[in-house]
Amino acid sequence: xxxxxxxxxxxxxxxxxxxxxxxxxxxxxxxxxxxxxxxxxxxxxxxxxxxxxxxxxxxxxxxxxxxxxxxxxxxxxxxxxxxxxxxxxxxxxxxxxxxxxxxxxxxxxxxxxxxxxxxxxxxxxxxxxxxxxxxxxxxxxxxxxxxxxxxxxxxxxxxxxxxxxxxxxxxxxxxxxxxxxxxxxxxxxxxxx
Numbered sequence: 654x655x656x657x658x659x660x661x662x663x664x665x666x667x668x669x670x671x672x673x674x675x676x677x678x679x680x681x682x683x684x685x686x687x688x689x690x691x692x693x694x695x696x697x698x699x700x701x702x703x704x705x706x707x708x709x710x711x712x713x714x715x716x717x718x719x720x721x722x723x724x725x726x727x728x729x730x731x732x733x734x735x736x737x738x739x740x741x742x743x744x745x746x747x748x749x750x751x752x753x754x755x756x757x758x759x760x761x762x763x764x765x766x767x768x769x770x771x772x773x774x775x776x777x778x779x780x781x782x783x784x785x786x787x788x789x790x791x792x793x794x795x796x797x798x799x800x801x802x803x804x805x806x807x808x809x810x811x812x813x814x815x816x817x818x819x820x821x822x823x824x825x826x827x828x829x830x831x832x833x834x835x836x837x838x839x840x841x842x843x844x845x846x
Contacts, residue, residue, distance in 0.1 A: 660707050661700035663746050668703050670750045671712055671795070672696050678774055681838065688777040692793050702793075705743040710791035714751050715741020716759035716770045717835055718801050720818070723845025726836050727807055728825065729762050730815040734782075737825040739835065741794065742812075755797040763801075763816060764808030770797035775842045776835050798839035 654662070661668070675693055680686035692712070701707030717739035718727040728737045740762040741755065748754045752772055759768045776796040782789055801807075807816045819825060821836050840846050 657701050657707070660704045664701065664704045664707075664744070667744050667746075667748060667751065667754075668696065668700060671703055671744075674751050674774065675795070680777075685777055688779060691779070692777060692795075695793060703744050704746075705789065709789060710793065711743075711789070712751075713741055713743055713792045713794045714754040714758060714797065715739050715794050716755040716768070716797045716799055717775075717832075717839045718759060718763060718765070718768065718799050719821075719836070719839060719843060719845060721800055721803060721845075723840045723843065724821060725818040726821055726824070726832070726839075727763060727765075727801060727816065727818055728828075728832075729810075729813040730817070732812055732814050735814070737819075737828050737832070739796065739832070741796070751795055752797065755795070756799075759797075759799060762810045762812055764810065765801055765805055767802040767805070768799050770799040771842055773797075773842075775838050778831070778835070780831075796835060796839075798842050800843055800845075 680689045696702055703712045731738050740759045742758045744754045755770050774795045775798045778794045781791050809816045824832050
């Protein structure tokens, strides 16, 4: 069995879940619908496309975290990219679903152990990676949204330089073009507008 076939076999449950989720997801606009279709086309031709060990372009899951008022967003200053992002990362063999990956990544990177994202994605984003990411060259990110649990503060993980709350209308310099639309759609999906 080839390495690619072994990866595909090991991640078949996640490939099936991502295909099901994206196949049933109602994209909010034409651009997101085009991305949804391109993700499904990618998955159809890459049985190992949900794994970091698969092709250089592969699926990831992330979670943007807002406060209960929808006025602040919790972001991580990513150690490798040296930029502010929502929480997220690669699907792992032990994850039972795409949603579980977003929840795990959100919990691990924020320190918010009770974080529970919405069950449906809120946005798709395909982006080329800049910096030293080894084999990874492009992420097909599926983004979820969550409200931070009350009464607990975030902590910084090994993957981050910092974790910090930002006003939704004053995001870190250099992130607004990407994060502002994500924050807006997340606020709407969470009923925080």
